[in-house]
Amino acid sequence: MSCFTRSAMLRFQSLRAPLSRIGLNGLHPTPLQTLPQSLPLARSFTSTIRLAAKKAFAKPLPPRQPLKPLSAIPATQTYQSYTAKLASRPTPTPLYIAPSHTFYILAAYTGATFCIAYAGFSYYANVYAPPNGLSAWVPIAFAGICFLMAGMGGWLLFAPTSLIHTITAYPVKSLVANGPPTLRVDIELRKVLPIPFLAPRVISASPADLQLNHSIYVPPVRPATASERFEVARIQAEAREAERKKSIMLAPFRHASQAFFGMFVAIKRTWTRDGFLDLKAGKRRYKLDITGGWALDEGRALDRICKVTPS
Numbered sequence: 001m002s003c004f005t006r007s008a009m010l011r012f013q014s015l016r017a018p019l020s021r022i023g024l025n026g027l028h029p030t031p032l033q034t035l036p037q038s039l040p041l042a043r044s045f046t047s048t049i050r051l052a053a054k055k056a057f058a059k060p061l062p063p064r065q066p067l068k069p070l071s072a073i074p075a076t077q078t079y080q081s082y083t084a085k086l087a088s089r090p091t092p093t094p095l096y097i098a099p100s101h102t103f104y105i106l107a108a109y110t111g112a113t114f115c116i117a118y119a120g121f122s123y124y125a126n127v128y129a130p131p132n133g134l135s136a137w138v139p140i141a142f143a144g145i146c147f148l149m150a151g152m153g154g155w156l157l158f159a160p161t162s163l164i165h166t167i168t169a170y171p172v173k174s175l176v177a178n179g180p181p182t183l184r185v186d187i188e189l190r191k192v193l194p195i196p197f198l199a200p201r202v203i204s205a206s207p208a209d210l211q212l213n214h215s216i217y218v219p220p221v222r223p224a225t226a227s228e229r230f231e232v233a234r235i236q237a238e239a240r241e242a243e244r245k246k247s248i249m250l251a252p253f254r255h256a257s258q259a260f261f262g263m264f265v266a267i268k269r270t271w272t273r274d275g276f277l278d279l280k281a282g283k284r285r286y287k288l289d290i291t292g293g294w295a296l297d298e299g300r301a302l303d304r305i306c307k308v309t310p311s
Contacts, residue, residue: 082304083183083207084180084183086171086183086305087171087172087183088181091171092168093168093296094166094167094168094296095167095169095185095295095302095305096164096166096167096288096294096296096302097165097293097294097295098163098164098166098190098288098292098293099289099291099293100292101190103263103266104159104160104266104269105160106263107270108156108159108160109156109157109160111153111156111267112153112154112157112159113153115149115152115153115156116149116154118149119145119146119147119150119153120146120150122142122145123142123143123146126138126139126142126146127142127143155271156271159270160192161192162284162286162287163189163190163286163289164188164189164190164279164286164287164289165188165190165200166187167185167186167187167188167302169183169185169305170183170184170185170186171183171184182206183206183207184206185204185205185305186202186203186204187202187203187279187281188202189201189202189203203281205281209282210279210280210305211281211306211307211308212277212278212279212280212302212303212306212307212308213280213308213309213310214277214310214311215299215303215308216277216288216290216299216300217297217298273287275289275290275291276288276289277290278311
């Protein structure tokens with residue numbers, strides 16, 4: 001009875017003992033680290049089935065797509081000059097429109113008429129048929145005066161000639177197949193006499209034949225310091241405020257004052273030729289007014305087309 005009780009107690013203790021102290025037979029406690037390394041580790045049947053199921057139901061890898069060939073390198077853009085860009089446009093391009101020259105032409109013709117009339121009358125009265133009793137040197141002196149006045153009248157008479165009215169660039173198709181288009185520049189002159197049915201004169205030239213004695217575009221001078229810029233802005237604001245406060249009842253007098261001022265400026269320009277540039281087209285020279293009007297890109301377009309040669 002005692003042997004049975006002892007064997008049952010040993011079996012019960014072996015079931016309650018930890019796995020690290022149970023040997024292969026389950027009866028003799030032996031540390032786990034003393035087991036020989038050559039024995040294979042136990043593998044459960046459940047883990048084997050799970051691994052087999054993972055291998056069976058694994059998603060197939062997507063097929064490798066072939067590499068796309070590299071796209072061709074785009075051709076480099078060729079440089080086009082400003083003249084070529086204007087020639088490639090489908091429509092004509094206006095380059096310059098002159099301001100009004102009414103006062104200028106009126107002042108030139110009025111002054112020329114006075115000078116030439118005075119020269120003719122003085123020549124007839126003092127040189128051709130002098131009064132009796134004059135000294136011999138008086139007709140000679142008046143002859144010089146008449147010649148000088150006639151020369152001044154001629155200077156004023158030719159002041160309105162060769163005035164440029166408009167400049168337009170026209171694209172011209174090449175006569176050669178698939179050839180690049182060319183550019184033709186038409187210079188329309190202002191009519192010297194206001195005859196209604198007289199067409200204005202037009203000169204056609206290529207950009208290579210155009211030459212300016214000075215560039216049209218002049219960069220504006222910007223104030224150097226912040227105080228100078230503030231002062232300029234203040235003056236402009238005061239001018240705008242003063243213009244706003246002007247009475248509408250005095251508008252006719254202001255317009256008359258501007259007209260008289262424009263007339264005196266035009267008289268001065270007929271003598272000095274101030275505010276004109278010389279535009280040479282071939283062998284002829286024409287006058288380009290830069291005191292007003294309109295120019296493409298503030299005149300930079302003509303500066304790029306024409307050859308600027310300071311004189």
